[in-house]
Amino acid sequence: MDYTRQTAYSDPRHHLARLTALPDDVNGIAAVVRNLVVHYRASGLPFSPARLAEIDSRWVDRMLDADASRFTAPLDAPRPAEQRIVGCCRDFTLLTVAALRAHGVPARSRVGFADYLDEGFHTDHVIAEYHDGARWVAVDAQLDPAAGFPVDVADVPLGSGGLRTAAQSWLACRGGDDPSTYGVGPGHPIGGSRMIGQYVLTELAHRMGDELLLWDTWGYTADLADQMAGRSFEDAWSHLPPWQPVELALVDELAELLLAADAGDRVAEEKLVVRYTEDPRLHPGDAVVCHSPRGVRASVNLVRRTSTMS
Numbered sequence: 001m002d003y004t005r006q007t008a009y010s011d012p013r014h015h016l017a018r019l020t021a022l023p024d025d026v027n028g029i030a031a032v033v034r035n036l037v038v039h040y041r042a043s044g045l046p047f048s049p050a051r052l053a054e055i056d057s058r059w060v061d062r063m064l065d066a067d068a069s070r071f072t073a074p075l076d077a078p079r080p081a082e083q084r085i086v087g088c089c090r091d092f093t094l095l096t097v098a099a100l101r102a103h104g105v106p107a108r109s110r111v112g113f114a115d116y117l118d119e120g121f122h123t124d125h126v127i128a129e130y131h132d133g134a135r136w137v138a139v140d141a142q143l144d145p146a147a148g149f150p151v152d153v154a155d156v157p158l159g160s161g162g163l164r165t166a167a168q169s170w171l172a173c174r175g176g177d178d179p180s181t182y183g184v185g186p187g188h189p190i191g192g193s194r195m196i197g198q199y200v201l202t203e204l205a206h207r208m209g210d211e212l213l214l215w216d217t218w219g220y221t222a223d224l225a226d227q228m229a230g231r232s233f234e235d236a237w238s239h240l241p242p243w244q245p246v247e248l249a250l251v252d253e254l255a256e257l258l259l260a261a262d263a264g265d266r267v268a269e270e271k272l273v274v275r276y277t278e279d280p281r282l283h284p285g286d287a288v289v290c291h292s293p294r295g296v297r298a299s300v301n302l303v304r305r306t307s308t309m310s
Contacts, residue, residue, distance in 0.1 A: 001207075001208070001209065001273070002106075003101070003106035003107055003108050003131070004101055004104055004105065004106050004107075005101065006098065006101050006102075007209040007210070007211060008059070008209075008210075008302070009058065009059055009060065009094060009209075009210070009211040009212075010060050010094055010097050010098040010101060010211065011059070011060060011061065011098070012060050012061050012064060012098055012102065013061040014061065015060075015061055015064040015065075015068070016102060018064065018074070018075050019075075019098060019099045019102040020102050020103065021074060021075070022075060022076060022099050022102075022103075023076075024103045026096075026100065026105075026130060026137075026139055026154070027145075027154055029096055029099045029100060029141070030096055030139060030141035030154075032075055032076045032099070033092050033095045033096050033099070033141045033142075034092070034141065034142065034144065035075075035076065035078060035079055035084070036063075036067060036075060036079060036084055036085055036095060037063075037084055037085045037086075037087045037091050037092050037095065037142075038081050038082070038084040038085070038086060038087070039087065039088055039089070039092075039142070040052060040055045040086050040087065040088060040293075040294075041088070041293075043081065045081065045082055047086055049294070051086050052086060052294045053294065053296075054066050054085055054086040054087065055086055055087055055088060055091075055292065055293070055294060056213065056290060056292050056294070056296070056298075056307075057085070057087070057091070058213060058300070059305065060094055060095060060098045063085050063087065063091060063094075063095065064085075066085050067079075067084075067085055070083050071083075088126075088214070089125050089126045089127070089142050090109070090126040090211070090213065090214055092141045092142040093109045093126045093127055093128045093141060093142075094109060094211050095141075096128040096139070096141040097109055097128050097130075097211075100128070100130050105130050105131070106130060106131040107128060107129065107130040107131075108128075108129050108130075108206065108207065109126055109127070109128060109129070109206045109211055110126065110127055110128070110129050110138060110158065110163060110165060110203070110206070111126050111165070111166050111199055111202050111203040111206050111214075112124075112125065112126075112158075112163045112164050112165040112166045112167075112168065112169055112199065112203065113125060113163070113164045113166070113169050113182050113196075113199075114127075114140075114162070114163050114164075115151075115160060115161050115162060115163075115164065116149050116150050116151040116156075116161070116162065117149075118185055118186055120181070120186075121181055121182075121183075121185065121186045122164055122169065122181055122182040122183075123183070123184070123185055124182075124183060124184055124191075124195070124199065124214070125140075125163060126206075126214070127139065127140045127141070127142075127156055127163055128140075128141055137154075137155055138155070138156040138157070138158055138162070138163060139153065139154050139155070139156065140153040140156050140163075158262070165203060165258065165259075165262070166196060166199035166200045166202065166203040166255075166258075167200055167203060167254070167255035167256075167258035167259050167262075168255075168259065169182055169196050169199070170196050170197060170199075170200050170251060170252075170255045171252075171255050171256070171259065173193060173196060174252065179191075179192045179193040179196060180192055182195065182196050183195055189235075193242070193243060194240050194242070194243065197243055197247070197248075197251045198221060200251050200254055200255050200258070201219075201220060201221060201251070201254070201282065202214065202216075203258060204254055204258065204272065204276060204282065205276075205282075205283065205284065207258070207261075207272070208272070208273070208276045208283070210283065210284055212284060212288060213288075213290060213292075215290060215291050215292055215293060216284070216288040216289070216290050216291075216300075217288060217289045217291065218283070218284035218285070218287070218288040218289070219279075219280055219281045219282055219283060219284060219285070220247075220250070220281035220282060250281075254272075254275070254282075257271055257272050257275070258272065284302060285302075286301060286302055286303050287299060287300060287301050287302060288300050288302065289310075290307065296309060297309070297310050298310060
C-alpha cells in the first residue's frame with residue numbers, strides 16, 4: 001500500500017492547508033496534536049453529551065470541523081484542554097497520520113496493547129507509525145515525552161515493553177499468556193481473548209486503510225452488534241460468547257500473516273490485501289455498527305457518512 005496517500009478517514013479535505021502549515025517533523029506534529037485533542041476518559045474532565053459525541057467523529061475533516069467551530073487560530077495556537085477535540089488514542093493517532101501524509105511521509109496506525117501505561121497490564125492502545133526512509137518508527141503522539149513514561153514515546157518498540165500489536169498479543173495468549181491481563185485497564189470489564197481477537201481484525205482494517213473506531217463492529221463481527229443491543233457497552237462485552245474453533249482458525253491465520261508482513265514478508269503482505277479485499281467478513285464495506293462508550297448505538301453508512309441511532 002501507498003501509505004503517503006490519505007484514506008477516507010485521514011483525508012483532511014478542506015482543512016488540508018491547516019495540516020500542511022504544521023511543522024514537518026514528527027515531534028512537532030505530535031506536540032500540535034496533543035494541543036488539539038483531549039482524551040474523553042483519561043483526562044478526567046467532564047463533557048456535555050454534545051461534546052462527548054466528538055469521540056465518534058470518525059473522519060479527520062470532521063474532527064477539524066469541531067476545532068474550527070471553536071477556534072479560528074492556526075492549529076498550533078494553544079487550546080485550553082476543556083475546549084480541545086474530545087477523542088481517544090485512535091484520534092491522536094489518526095490526526096498525526098493525516099499530518100504526516102499531508103507532508104508526504106508514509107504513515108499508518110498500529111492497534112494493540114501498551115505495556116507502558118499500566119504497570120503489569122497490557123492496555124489497549126493505538127499509536128502512529130511512520131517510515132523515516134530506513135525503517136518504520138512508532139510514535140505515541142498522545143503522550144508528552146517529558147512525562148517520564150518507561151519508554152521513548154518518539155520511538156516505541158513493537159513488542160514487549162512497548163506496544164504489543166494485536167497480532168503479537170493474540171499469538172502470545174494462544175501460546176500461554178494470560179488474556180485477562182489485556183484490556184481497557186486493570187479491573188475494567190472489557191478485555192480478554194474476545195477483545196484481543198477483535199483487535200486483530202481492527203489491526204488488519206487499519207493496515208488496509210480503514211481506520212475504524214475501536215467500538216465499531218462489521219463483517220465477521222457484525223453478530224456482536226446484535227448481542228450488544230439493549231446492553232451498556234461494558235455489560236455487552238462481558239456477555240459475549242467465547243471464540244468458536246472456526247473463528248480461532250481465522251484469527252490465528254490473520255495474526256500470523258500480520259506478523260510475517262511486519263517482518264518484511266511481501267508474500268504475506270499481498271495475502272493480507274487479497275484476503276481483506278475478497279472476504280466480506282473482514283472489511284466494513286459500506287456500513288458498520290458503532291456501539292459507542294458514550295451510550296449510543298448507531299448504524300453508520302460509511303459512503304454517505306450518515307448515522308442512524310438504533
